[in-house]
Amino acid sequence: MTSKNESEAVIKLDSDLIASAEAYxxxxxxxxxxxxxxxxxxxKAAAxxxxxxEQxxxxxxxxxxxxxxxQGKS
Structure with a gap:
């Protein structure tokens, strides 16, 4: 049950940020x-x-x- 004291907020996000999140x-x-x-x-990358x-x-x-x-690796 939701308390009457709780509040809600609407946050608008940039569409590019949302698209990047979806692609991720x-x-x-x-x-x-x-x-x-x-x-x-x-x-494989670690090996x-x-x-x-180290492995x-x-x-x-x-x-x-x-x-x-x-150090020492290029």
């Missing part, structure tokens, strides 16, 4: 197979960037990822 949502995985495919691509030791640390839960520019 279309890219998100919607089925289990799409989620697994997404994870596979993410894992290409991490050393074997083992990450998979064991003992490591963490910091995204940024690595």
């Amino acid at each position: 949502l279309e890219k998100l995985p919607k089925t289990p197979s799409e989620v697994i495919e997404y994870w596979a691509y993410l894992g 290409e960037q991490l050393t074997e030791y 083992l640390m990450l998979m064991s839960g003992a490591g963490e990822i910091n995204v940024g520019h690595r």
